[in-house]
Amino acid sequence: MKPNCCKNGSGKNIKQATEFLKIISEENRLKILCVLQSGEKCVCEIWKYLKLPQNLASHHLKVLKDFDLISSRKDGLKVFYTINRQSIKKYAKLLNKFLNL
Secondary structure (H helix, E strand, C coil), rough: CCCCHHHCCHHHHHCCCCHHHEEEEEEEHHHHHHHCCCCCCCHHHHHHHHHCCCHHHHHHHHHHHHCEEEEEEEEECCCEEECHHHHHHHHHHHHHHHHCC
């Protein structure tokens, strides 16, 4: 008998959980999420914390944004990022289905 998390129809959930884990398993992306826990930050604040060139920090921000884990807004020339808490909760709930012991 298959466990609940492996029954038919869960293939989509497994794929989503796997993609989420791939995205956040990169150290700099996880650091970005950590930095944004305290609130909205400008890209100029984020890349300095990461000690990466701005273009590389922007790449990681784009990956997180494309996966809907963060959102952005532009104010003049600056771009500010925030955590998409609703999306993070969705993935946490999804992972819980597989990890709930």
